[in-house]
Amino acid sequence: MRIMLAFIFLSVCNYTIANDSIVIRNLSALRIEEAPKIDGFLDEEVWKGAEIATDFTQGEPNPGESPSQKTEVRVLYDDEAIYIGAIMYDVSADSIMRQLSNRDDEENTDVFAVMLDTYNDDQNAYGFVIHPTGVQWDARYSASQGQDVSWDAVWKSEVRIDATNWYVEMKIPYSAIRFSKEEVQTWGINFGRKIRRFREFNWWNTLNPEIDGFVNQFGQLNGIRGIKSPVRLAFIPYVSTYYENYKDPAAGTSSDAYSINGGMDIKYGINDAFTLDMTLIPDFGQVQSDNQVLNLSPFEVRFDEKRPFFMEGTELFNKGGLFYSRRIGGTPAGYYDVGDQLESGETITENPNEVQLINSTKISGRTKRNLGIGVLNAVTARTFATVKDSLGVARAILTEPMVNYNVFVLDQTLKNNSSISLINTHVFREGDKMDANVTGSELKLRNKKNSVSFDMGGVLSQKYYNNPDSLDLGFTYGMKLGKIGGNLQYGVWYFAESDTYDPNDLGFLYNNNETGTGAYLNYNVYKPYWIILRSWSSIEVNYGRLYKPDKFASFSMAANVGATFRNYMTAGMFVNYQPVETYDFFEPRIWGRYYTNPVDVNFGGFFSSDYRKKFALDGNGNLRTYDESGRYRLNVTLEPRFRLNDHLSFQYEIESYNFINDIGYAAIDSVDNIIFGKRDLLTLINELEAAYIFTNRMGLSLRVRHYWSTATYKDFFVLDHSGYLTDSDYSGEDDAGSLLHNVNFNAFNIDLVYTWVFAPGSEIKIVWKNSILHQGSEIADDYFKNFEELGDLPQTNSFSIKVLYYLDYLSLRRKNRKV
Structure with a gap:
């Protein structure tokens, strides 16, 4: 606690007054008659006549200061698209980080980004991002929901790297975005550049971290005249085939199933502002497996x-x-x-x-x-x-x-x-x-x-x-x-x-039937001081009551501090204290009853090392102790990351959750008593992710997850009407002497995915899935014994191939005209 208070004091001593004014820069787009060739060379005459956006400022690690490298951006437009040409000057072009990734994945790589607020409403925007490897990344932004990376558009880009710089050329067709019908338009715009080896992110229009919001800090793009939203119509038909095998080794049975599926997605621009998206007979069988868990809660x-x-x-x-x-x-x-x-x-x-x-x-x-x-x-x-x-x-x-x-x-x-x-x-x-x-x-x-x-x-x-x-x-x-x-x-x-x-x-x-009130105080330092690049600290108080009948439920106080240091190690710690007994109205499963939780304190922390290095390590842990003899919760997570080269990477995560002498609902006995049990809940999660990216359009990814959780009941109690536990003669066994409440739960999944984007918006995906989901009452002696027995459990194997093909109405019409 002394360290935490000292840290907060040191942060406050470095208090700086926020500059709450946003300086809006302006850039003019140049209308052209002949579109440039998208090849990354920027050597056409049309680029030479465009206004240059330069003089970027740092957003990280030194907000407001000059960047380490120069960037120049030009904007063109015609009746079909907006064109972006960017030169990223670099005195050490051979040091440009360029790890390959799948689309929409942001790995250890430099980045160039253009953000478009086409309605200039300061709240909604499109983001188009490119890596030096040519990998595309796009997103939607909104003031209420933040960043939505799941949004995908079809646009064109090329990248070129020479001995001194790297270059980006983009074509963003109007069919990929929405904008107004106005004859003369002003858009919000910003350009971003990440220089990964310095952990530096630069922006053309300064982003002040002391001002809330992202899109509201864009500059303005002027000079857009006479553009119209085109016919936005695209068909994405698909065909897929599945082979599935279910095997139960214990029963000696096996069954096979085959299927062929087909359907279509349709995207249609109703007008300049509204879009219809439709999926007909969709197939979601290739999506990543869910993270199944043992759920003993009432929710x-x-x-x-x-x-x-x-x-x-x-x-x-x-x-x-x-x-x-x-x-x-x-x-x-x-x-x-x-x-x-x-x-x-x-x-x-x-x-x-x-x-x-x-x-x-x-x-x-x-x-x-x-x-x-x-x-x-x-x-x-x-x-x-x-x-x-x-x-x-x-x-x-x-x-x-x-x-x-x-x-x-x-x-x-x-x-x-x-x-x-x-x-x-x-x-x-x-x-x-x-x-x-x-x-x-x-x-x-x-x-x-x-x-x-x-x-x-x-x-x-x-x-x-x-x-x-x-x-x-x-x-x-x-x-x-x-x-x-x-x-x-x-x-x-x-x-x-x-x-x-x-x-x-x-x-x-x-759950419903509750009220809550609270207050918080945060202090953030965005500029470097001492050995720290940026830091944060907060305190919070929460008070909860049952809505009906109006009864006290909970009271807690929390504090946390954290910082990113100059060596790019990020670390923090927290404490959460419940100084009085609290009441859980949901765990008993019968309305009107409640369980009285003892006073407890929960403290922990985390760290995350520098991801630029080939080996990085994340970790976190916490210990929650109760004012009850022998009862505690100890949780630890470690996540090493290995980047062997720009194509191959591994990420392994192990999580351990140990709830010792935990108290929770068990059953209703023969005379309608609510029975609670004292139990040890032990959970171990192992997850491995690996990726080999062949090109910026082709990759292979592997995800293996094993979730093992056990519940061992030691004793049983009756929940009385005051919320406390009293002795019970409930045994937790059936008439044959078998244990009713012990649980040995396994969820094992493999997702192996090959993806090839063979044309814009079109892809072939080949997926193998293995799934084991089993719950029993006989608890294995240790993890390795339990893992060995997985092969004896029922399992499902699925192999599938799915082909998507993107058909754009405008492209098809142009091809027909040429013919």
Whole structure:
């Protein structure tokens, strides 16, 4: 604690007054009649007449200072595209870092970037980035959602490196971006250059880290006249084939399955501002395997979205946090209930764990008055489980009806990087199943200097049942006021969720029925001092209550400090203290009951070494101790990274979680007592990632993950009505003496992926997957014994080939004209 306080004091002593004014630079684009050849040479006459953007400033590591190397950028445009020509001068061109990577991966490499705010609204932008190896990287930016790397566009670029410089030439077609119909337009623009060997990032229009926001600190691109949005129509058909083998070594059974699939994505520009994206009969079978975990909590597990359609261009739909796309095409609602519907002599022969998505459509864009409008609609098919009786007669059990999902968003951009939004999600289920509607609004206000913010919002959830008189209403609301600019930042917040608030038909919420209030104080130093490049520190206080009935739930205090040092080692530490007993109203699983948590303190830290080196190491750990004899949680993670050369790299991560004498829900006994157990929860996660990148269009990647978690119960208690544990004669065994609660859980996955981008927007992907998911009660003696037994568990192997081909309407029309 003394070290932490000393660090905060040292940071405050280096306090600097924030420069809250943003200097806007201007650049004129040159209209041309004949487009340059995109070859990286920049030797055409048209480039010589363009205005030069130069005199960059550092964003890192020395904000506002001159860069170590000079950069020059020119901008041209015609009726078809905008062209960017950049020269990155370098006194040691042979030292330019250029590690190869897959598209949209940022590795150890130099970078040139152009950012376009085509509506000049200071909130939304496109990013086009190129590496010296020619690898492309693109993204969308928004003030509310930050960076969205999943967005992909089709654009052209070439890179050339000589003895003294490296060069970039880009063609960004108007079909890749959206802009207004105005005859004369001004766009926001910025150029960025990363010099990786110096860990230096330079910007043409200065980015002041003491000012909140990114797009609002762009310069301006003037002189754009008479351009029109072209017909934006593209078809991306696909065909895929799968071979899948399921093997159960213990049962001596094996089965094979084959399939051929086809479908199409369609992208259509309705007008200059709005785009329709549609996927028909999609195939998401090649996406990366989920990180399965042992879940003993009262809440569901949230998985990341990895399906491209639901990742690309969804920044509007994520407003308000009401849309969780994994609900669409997820596990059938009745998947776990099939066993309860079996009749005498019946067995389950098929029970799909995933709902088939029939189609999904997105329409999104912004009007000339900066009103963002988004509509997403998806339809999923009926899902059935199949059961057979002893005579082989089969019948189907409906586990999920046909469902229509809809998201509607309005987002009005206001002055000073402010906005107001309306969000609605609706789920309509076929037949007499429950329907759901959720409507929310949020307001974000910033002052002129973008140094103070006030955010507020509210949501109403509705559930409709077959009975027209039955309607569940719930709500949540919250607000936050804070200083967001400068070195010193602080704020307060409050939220409330009613006991009936439930957005989870198309959203995600761990639990409702709570209120919370808190305050925070942050101090950030952005400029180097002493042995430190930049640092941060914060303190925070949180207070929580149950909403209904109004009862105290929790109180905690937290502090953290961290810094990046001049040798580019980053490290930090934190402490979280709960000085009073707190009440968990969810772990008992019965409404109205609660468990009393003892006083605890959690402290830990992390470090991350310099990624420029061939070997780098990350690590973190924490120890949480309780005011209860022998109870603690110790967690440690290590992640070494190896870069053998610019083609081959490895990343290994080992995580160890040790919850000793942990307390949690176990069962309800025969006389309706709530039984809690004392247990040791041990989890070990090993994950290996490797990549060999052949060219800037072809790569091979491997991901292997083994998650092993055990729960060993030592004792059982009755939870009394005051939230404390009392002795119990519950044994945790069945009539045969078998242990009911011990768990040995394994999740093992291999994802081997070969990708070849054989044409812009077109690719061939070959994937092999291996999957083992098993839960038993016999706990292995050690990790190696458990790993050895994986081969005896049921497993699935899948081999697939998928071909995507991008067909652009304008390109096809030009080819036909030439013919």
